Amino acid sequence: MGKLGAVAATGVAVLVLALGGWMRAPLPAAQGGGTISGKVKFTGAKPAMPKIDMSEEPKCKAKYTAAPPTDEAVVVNANGTLANVFVYVKSGLPASYKAPAPAGPVTLDQDGCRYHPHVFGILVGQNLAIKNSDGILHNIKAKGTKNRPFNISQPTTMTSERTFTAPEVMVPLECNVHGWMHAWLGVLPHPFFAVSGTDGSFTIKGLPPGTYTIEAWQEKYGAQTATVTVAGSETKTADFGFAAK
């Protein structure tokens, strides 16, 4: 081998390392990093959510055969936890942190005269695909204050795309044809956010080591924060609790 071989080996090693780095960068969540997970608990009497009268839209009304639709401002799960709580890293990321390029669009569906999902997150610059599955007139209005607003008419089955330019928690979305339709969108410069599910749990993965302020936001009960330090690939727990008002 000799000198030449050593040079070649070094070259290959550098190449592999470089490639590895290049490949790893857009996928911080997939390999390694810390995880923060927890549950959003709820205490007190479960508030009665008002029923929504969809008589004006028979097509939507027909989609609720089991029970009439109710307002989604507070969704208490069967296990006494809260769904639709937006949990995200509010601060603590190193200044040098650069978010991965967003993958595909995030889809918001209008189905049964309701938004699916009701609470969700998106990256700055990522496409929001606004889908009208109902095929009846909806207008979708975004009422951000850090982002420019928009208000688009969708009288038929169609999809419109929009993006957001600045971080904002939360951008309210609404339909004025159907005053009960509301959704909430968290726009963030990083992918470290989650929404509590039907069991009240959430998981934020792939965090670089550091000490973070985590905020849990609920549309009716406001926001709470917790401080969590993660190192390496460890998993930390951060539970939140909201009480009935």
Place this chain on the structure above:
Amino acid sequence: MIDGLLVLALLAPLVPRPPSLVPLQDTTKGKAVYVKWCAGCHGDGGAGDGPSAAHMLPRPRNFTGAIYKIRSTASGQLPTDADLMRAIDEGLPGSAMPAWKGRLSDGERRDVAGYIKTFSAFFADTSQHAAALKFSGEPGGGTGAAALKTGRQFYDSIGCRKCHGDQGRGDGPSAPTLKDDAGFPIFAADLHQSWRFRGGGSAADIYHRLRTGLDGTPMPSFSDLIDQKFLTDEQLWRLAQYVRSLSPPDPPEVRDVIHAPQIAGPAPVSPDDSAWARADRYWFPLVGQVVRKARWFAPAVTGVWVQALHDGHTLALRLSWDDRTQSPDSAWLGFEQRVLETVAGDDSGPPKAEPWPDQLAVQFPRRLPEGSGGMERPYFLMGSETDPVYQWRWTSRPRKSVAGLARGIERFDTLPGALAGQASFDHGEWRLVFTRALATPDTANEVQLEAGRAIPVAFFGWDGSSGEHGSRMAVSTWYFLALDRPTPPGVFISPVLAMLVTLGLGLVVVRRARRRGTARAGRQR
């Protein structure tokens, strides 16, 4: 040398600078204009919360969010400077915003536009600056049946009726739920009153609003529909032309005297009688009653159309006005409450929304003004204790019409005399006909409707679903009603005779002048 510089320095302000060096907008000067003329409504900090704002619906613009209704840019984008200048120059019809062109100099208006932009950081961010959309020109044939049919088709298919209603009077099923971005109640526009459209009432203005939407309101942009080929640009124009066709070709002109032609048949008692086609329509604007407590700053009835006919014995007065609801209407109770909470009246807190009826009143003096006193009339605002007025009052529930004497806003005493009223409600429009004998026995209290006289008349309107009741009402000033006498044949013959005589005399004069001219020319030759 130094002298020369000094002279130059002194002269400098007098030497016109090239246009590129002139600052487009001087925000320091603009602030002075703003503080003097704008802050009363828009607030010192531009948040739309000046001392007068609480009396307004719609509220003054909040400049801090840089969200503007009337723009040439895409939904949600910043307005262009030209957009801001248009709003300042021409005002926003149907709102409290007046046109400032002529009141402020060109420089003052330009500077204040610059200052308004300083209230929001969005204008400082050049990446947010937007260009005007490229609008196509209006396709011809816009008033033809085919164009209007296409327009109506899209009015239905894109769901305009959801808010604006089947006939466009802002009475759609979603209308009572509408709020603007600040949470204030907002009316879906009455498309029959294009002269009140904020961004102007031409078909082109309407087309532009359809493309851009009205930011901060529920009105969306329809531009995506063209991009997605749901409709063509021309079809959107047809929709704009259809909407334009719902209003009169020209904004109604206020004429002081209602002429009531005499007809051969009996005076019509129904608002839908074909005889009404023979009577001119007169428009009378109404304004909020702000003289007496409780004052009302947001009148929902913005005017009445009036027609009058008589048959020599009976007067028929037809009144029609736009009203989104047949009050009381429980679907609008929440909206009514929001209106009452939004529009501050007097010091007392907002009244509770109640299921008030709609009302209309026509007012006359008890007796026609006599003698050399001329046109002295009772106090326009329902007379006074000592000088009452004679009124016809109609309510939607219970559905009835009564005549009586009003002694100020608070006191009304019914009179036994016969007054008939018949009303119908159709898609956001009330149509009401009052009929009464021209001569009645009670000559002391009931105005005697004599042909050929100028009969003072005034109007009052209430929309119960907007919280209007009692002194919370819309009022007009005094106008006149004139019952025409049957026209004697001489009226038609004498003008023709006069014309013929004038023509004959004219010919004689011209011929004589020519003859003289020819003679003079002959002499000169």
